[in-house]
Amino acid sequence: EAGVAQSPRYKIIEKRQSVAFWCNPISGHATLYWYQQILGQGPKLLIQFQNNGVVDDSQLPKDRFSAERLKGVDSTLKIQPAKLEDSAVYLCASSFFSGSATDTQYFGPGTRLTVL
Amino acid sequence: AQSVTQPDIHITVSEGASLELRCNYSYGATPYLFWYVQSPGQGLQLLLKYFSGDTLVQGIKGFEAEFKRSQSSFNLRKPSVHWSDAAEYFCAVVTTGTASKLTFGTGTRLQVTL
Numbered sequence: 001e002a003g004v005a006q007s008p009r010y011k012i013i014e015k016r017q018s019v020a021f022w023c024n025p026i027s028g029h030a031t032l033y034w035y036q037q038i039l040g041q042g043p044k045l046l047i048q049f050q051n052n053g054v055v056d057d058s059q060l061p062k063d064r065f066s067a068e069r070l071k072g073v074d075s076t077l078k079i080q081p082a083k084l085e086d087s088a089v090y091l092c093a094s095s096f097f098s099g100s101a102t103d104t105q106y107f108g109p110g111t112r113l114t115v116l
Numbered sequence: 117a118q119s120v121t122q123p124d125i126h127i128t129v130s131e132g133a134s135l136e137l138r139c140n141y142s143y144g145a146t147p148y149l150f151w152y153v154q155s156p157g158q159g160l161q162l163l164l165k166y167f168s169g170d171t172l173v174q175g176i177k178g179f180e181a182e183f184k185r186s187q188s189s190f191n192l193r194k195p196s197v198h199w200s201d202a203a204e205y206f207c208a209v210v211t212t213g214t215a216s217k218l219t220f221g222t223g224t225r226l227q228v229t230l
Contacts, residue, residue: 004159033218042206042220043160056217091159102148102167102210105218107159 002026004108006092012114018080021111025073025094031055032069033105034077035091043091049075079113087115118143118211120190122221129197130229137192137224139207148210149190150218151181155203163205166190177201202228 005024013019025032030051035043046065048055051072060067064083069075079086089110095103121140129135141147148167152160164175171183181192190207207221 040222042208042222044220045217048217093160102165104162104165105160107152107161109157109159 004092004094004106006090006108006111008111009109010112010114012116013082015084015115016081018078019082019113020079021077021090021092021113023075023077023092023108025075025092026096026106029094029096029106030072031095031103032075033093033095034067034075035093037089037091037110039088046077082113082115084115087113089113117219118147118209119219120149120207120209120221122205122207122224124224125222126225126227128227128229131199132196135192135194135197135201135226137205137207137226139190139192139221140188141190141207141209142188143209146185147190149181149183150208150210151175151179151190151192152206152208152220153177153203154206154223160206163192197226197228199228199230202226 007022032049034046037043046060047057047067049069052069067077089112091110092108093105095105119142150165151163154160163179164173166173166183173181179194183190204223204225206223208218211219
């Protein structure tokens with residue numbers, strides 16, 4: 001079974017530029033999550049989708065971050081404009097069942113973003 | 117709000133020695149607790165999880181964890197560490213509310229010496 005795919009794996013940009021990350025979840029997984037992991041910290045949930053609807057985006061900085069999940073499969077996370085403090089690893093995860101957090105979440109390898 | 121604390125930022129053990137990583141939770145009711153491992157350049161992998169029932173939980177790769185309500189702890193253990201166990205370990209708890217979500221601790225980095 002293929003795992004969660006993410007691209008790119010690494011990205012370096014200047015502050016105030018825009019950047020986009022892509023995630024392809026495990027086939028059949030209805031729930032998709034985006035996490036931000038700053039160096040030395042645990043992952044923090046940014047947004048959770050159930051199919052193509054948003055379940056929780058309470059910790060998404062909506063003035064600069066946006067995310068979409070077209071057709072309930074792939075997802076894109078965008079930052080525009082980027083700030084220095086956005087330097088982090090962005091992790092995508094997916095889960096199969098109801099969307100409850102007690103379902104096992106399967107994580108992708110992440111995208112490491114460096115903002116200069 | 118529900119949270120987990122991992123008091124050890126970094127631990128070093130010798131290969132073959134036993135391991136215990138600490139995790140304390142803050143939650144009024146019975147929490148849903150998880151341990152994940154993150155190897156360099158890899159995504160997070162679930163080691164084990166506790167929802168209810170037997171307080172000693174067996175996971176993958178020879179790991180186990182024990183839920184102790186009296187101590188608000190969910191420590192991860194392994195009787196004999198292998199060099200390949202060197203990684204970052206995260207304890208996590210489900211926080212319930214409008215939409216249940218996973219909240220992670222700050223992690224413990226495990227170094228294994230040969």
